[in-house]
Amino acid sequence: MMETLTRKKDFARIFEEGKRIGSGPLRLFFYRREAGPVRVCFVGRSKKAVCRNRIRRRLREAFRVHYYPIWKDQPFDFVFVGDESIASVEFPLLVRWMGELLGRVEQDG
Known part of the structure; x- marks a missing residue:
């Protein structure tokens, strides 16, 4: 089961010390992070x-x-933020965008 980010301190660290x-x-x-499994948070940006x-x-x-089996043992905290258009875009395109971002994380690591 995926571990989620919930603590305010963790979010503060991601936004202050992390990359975007x-x-x-x-x-x-x-x-x-130094060690531990991947922790993830998903945020939708919309008024509704x-x-x-x-x-x-x-x-x-x-x-x-598509990506949890690959990243589950990596010591990263991820916060994915999607705009309103994510709600209606085709799913394979969404998966491709996510793959591009995660590929860049591997490079920047």
Whole structure:
């Protein structure tokens, strides 16, 4: 099961000391820790709760199916932030954007 980020202190560290990259309407904030499994948070940016929740569900599913098996033992904290257009974009395109971001994380690491 995926571990999620919940503590305010962890978010503060990611946003202050971590790095930020973007691809399309998707952004990723990440921070490399010393040890431990990957921890992830998904954020939807929209004025409507239905849209925010749909964005988070789609981001979570894309990561869970395609990238979690690869990243589960890596010591990273990830915060994925998706804009409103993520709610209606085709799923393979969303997976591709996420893959591009995670590929850049490997380079920057």
